[in-house]
Amino acid sequence: METPTAAEELPLVLTLFPFPSIPKIKQEFSKKFTTILADNSIPLHQFLSTNSQSQSVRILISYPKTPINYEILNCLPSLGCVLTISTGTDHIDLVECSRRGIAVCSAGSLYADDVADFAVGLLIDVLRKISAADRFVRAGLWPVKGEYPLGYKLGGKRVGILGLGSIGWEVAKRVEAFGCIIAYNSRNKKPSVPFPYYSNVIDLASNSDVLIVCCELNEETFHIVSKDVMAELGTNGIVINVGRGALVDEKELVRCLVQREIGGAGLDVFESEPNVPKELLELDNVVLSQHIGGITSESSAAIHELILANVDAFFSGKPLLSLVKNY
Amino acid sequence: METPTAAEELPLVLTLFPFPSIPKIKQEFSKKFTTILADNSIPLHQFLSTNSQSQSVRILISYPKTPINYEILNCLPSLGCVLTISTGTDHIDLVECSRRGIAVCSAGSLYADDVADFAVGLLIDVLRKISAADRFVRAGLWPVKGEYPLGYKLGGKRVGILGLGSIGWEVAKRVEAFGCIIAYNSRNKKPSVPFPYYSNVIDLASNSDVLIVCCELNEETFHIVSKDVMAELGTNGIVINVGRGALVDEKELVRCLVQREIGGAGLDVFESEPNVPKELLELDNVVLSQHIGGITSESSAAIHELILANVDAFFSGKPLLSLVKNY
Numbered sequence A, B: 001m002e003t004p005t006a007a008e009e010l011p012l013v014l015t016l017f018p019f020p021s022i023p024k025i026k027q028e029f030s031k032k033f034t035t036i037l038a039d040n041s042i043p044l045h046q047f048l049s050t051n052s053q054s055q056s057v058r059i060l061i062s063y064p065k066t067p068i069n070y071e072i073l074n075c076l077p078s079l080g081c082v083l084t085i086s087t088g089t090d091h092i093d094l095v096e097c098s099r100r101g102i103a104v105c106s107a108g109s110l111y112a113d114d115v116a117d118f119a120v121g122l123l124i125d126v127l128r129k130i131s132a133a134d135r136f137v138r139a140g141l142w143p144v145k146g147e148y149p150l151g152y153k154l155g156g157k158r159v160g161i162l163g164l165g166s167i168g169w170e171v172a173k174r175v176e177a178f179g180c181i182i183a184y185n186s187r188n189k190k191p192s193v194p195f196p197y198y199s200n201v202i203d204l205a206s207n208s209d210v211l212i213v214c215c216e217l218n219e220e221t222f223h224i225v226s227k228d229v230m231a232e233l234g235t236n237g238i239v240i241n242v243g244r245g246a247l248v249d250e251k252e253l254v255r256c257l258v259q260r261e262i263g264g265a266g267l268d269v270f271e272s273e274p275n276v277p278k279e280l281l282e283l284d285n286v287v288l289s290q291h292i293g294g295i296t297s298e299s300s301a302a303i304h305e306l307i308l309a310n311v312d313a314f315f316s317g318k319p320l321l322s323l324v325k326n327y
Helices: A022-030 A044-048 A051-055 A068-076 A095-100 A114-126 A130-138 A165-178 A203-207 A228-235 A250-258 A276-284 A297-315 B021-033 B044-049 B052-056 B070-074 B094-099 B112-128 B128-136 B165-177 B201-206 B226-233 B248-256 B278-280 B296-314
Strands: A012-017 A035-037 A059-062 A081-084 A103-105 A158-162 A181-185 A210-213 A237-241 A265-266 A286-288 B012-015 B034-037 B057-062 B079-086 B103-105 B158-164 B181-185 B210-213 B238-243 B264-267 B285-290
Touching: A012 A051, A022 A297, A035 B094, A044 A068, A081 A297, A095 A103, A114 A130, A114 A165, A114 A210, A114 A265, A114 A286, A114 B112, A114 B128, A130 B112, A130 B128, A130 B285, A158 A165, A158 A203, A165 A181, A165 A210, A181 A203, A181 A228, A203 A228, A203 A286, A228 A237, A228 A250, A250 A265, A250 A276, A276 A286, A286 B128, B012 B052, B021 B034, B021 B296, B044 B070, B052 B057, B052 B079, B057 B296, B070 B094, B094 B103, B094 B128, B112 B128, B112 B165, B112 B210, B112 B238, B112 B264, B112 B285, B158 B165, B158 B201, B165 B210, B181 B201, B201 B226, B226 B248, B248 B264, B248 B278, B278 B285
Parallel strands: A012 A035, A012 A059, A059 A081, A081 A103, A158 A181, A158 A210, A210 A237, A237 A265, A265 A286, B012 B034, B012 B057, B057 B079, B079 B103, B158 B181, B158 B210, B210 B238, B238 B264, B264 B285
Antiparallel strands: none
16 A cells, blocks of 8 residues: 655745755755756746646745746746845846745845955956966966066055945955955945945946946846946956846947956856857956856855755745845 | 266166166166166176176166075175065075175065965965866856856955065955954064964964965075975865965975865965976966066056165165165
């Protein structure tokens, strides 16, 4: 006689990528929940509409690669909560979730330290040409080529921060220790912040040597670093983007870099990831990375813990952690 | 009738490399001094012993590539002052200079900020794998290769600083802003410094995740980062060297890196520059640069000003700036 397996009775969690990937959490997860992993070789909508379990999914664990829109939500009638491993929620239709009473939880400020570290790492790298030097040495050029272009000092550089949220604030604390002069732009002036505020990004750019882009991507901030902003930043100006690719007009950025209308860039994010404009791959005044600003061994452990805690909280009717509130 | 040219009457300055390289300073220099540039295609000793002007050289502008020893000093009987563009003076026989009444001036702490910035840049780069990521993206691997090894968070890392002079102190200020935990080793405990002091480098290493090497190179500090120190640092430990190559036992370092007995290294200096051990060129857990830690557009301008000021002071009998005192 067959007894129903415990797994059939456990609440259903849909995940869009292999999660959990940490053995200890994996074990705990599998004891409490049944996890369905979406098949990424077909569109999510197709996967869901052909899978009968979709009807019973209570929680969706998502990431920025896959938009969670009206069509997807329609396939998940029992959904109560969307979790994302990212800080940004621009891939989730928050209004539609709200309308359906679906809670949304992000990573909150979990990655703020790591992204800020990475932003400062990119800034030092671009100004002091570290990756370029590493290429130079690895290519065996040191003994044969005397000349190497001079880098630039961090101290005294005017750093304009776009978005003084948790990441921007951590960036500010760090670059201050290098003697940089800080100003910022954000939706509103922050009353308790000692740095000069510019309500207009053009004005911030014209008073900055460096722009560090770490604001949220939304309709207002799309292409916030525009052609005009880059023109104000000038020929020695540096753009560091650790936010989202579409915060910067990438086509214009590439043109400005190629034509040396700005000085350099450190880019962890791109408009059409994983595609990086091929013109950038040849430039020595840019540093490129594959959207890893927030990813460390430590933050990976922390997001696992946070997601587990949120799934536990959801199913036991307790308050969710890192609930997205602004919608 | 020929009149003696003004140049013949100007005081003689010997420089071992093209100096000044900044047009404004070059112009001022040539008005006041006659500069002889050593021929680097032959040994300095040979150049000096076959050049009659050697007898009249009053000032020598040097750099770390060329040792200024007994033999060289013998060829320069009128020498009154050795200037070096470096902070370190390990290439100059200070005892012999002292015996002959020759003043020695270094760059003092002129490069401290830039070297500290670079050290922190190397540290972030090694922990967060920035140069390796840049290589990954430039090689077009992002769209095709999903997996990338996780980097590590700066916050909470125990950073041991070897040498808490002007550079070490600036490093401490910077890494503190990232949430690192600082300890140090130096000749003596510094009474006014809040960080734990270790009189023994082995003990410092066993209590550190990262060693940042920025002490002076002398007989006591040669290979201060020894095999035993690296063993204490352990398999996740990181070595950052922005001091001098010979502060680290390079052969052991290479072995430890290749055999993964330490976690990684950021190296701006090497034992036999410009030669970099070829095993390092293939490793993804190292970041390499060509002794540019102190070199920026800004520090280059500053060292030009300092050297001009010292040469002026010497010939007008005024006190020298950045005189090396400890001998």
